[in-house]
Amino acid sequence: MSENRVVQGRMVTAETLAELIEGESVMEAESIEEADRACPDCGGSVLEVGYMPSVTEFVVGRKCQDCDWSETDGD
Known part of the structure; x- marks a missing residue:
């Protein structure tokens, strides 16, 4: 079960966080975890979430x- 986290001043769920990263709705999202890195833009804390943007x-x-920076390991 994923916990809510604060991202840029608002509470987000795993699905909402995935949508912020992807820029559109996602099918399913796993729980939010702390990433083992700092943001390359502002040095803030980075969260990580696994999700399915499509069925495949x-x-x-x-x-x-803290800022707008995001990345994915997808294509």
Whole structure:
């Protein structure tokens, strides 16, 4: 079960965090975890979430809690 986290001043669920990273709705998201890295833009804390943007793809996305920076390991 995923816990809510604060990202850029608002509470997000795993699915909402995945949507922020992807820029659109996702099919399913796993729980939010702390990433073992700092944000390359602002040095803030980075969260990580695994999600399915489509039925055939699984992506791990990372998003800074303090700024707009995000990345995925997808294509």
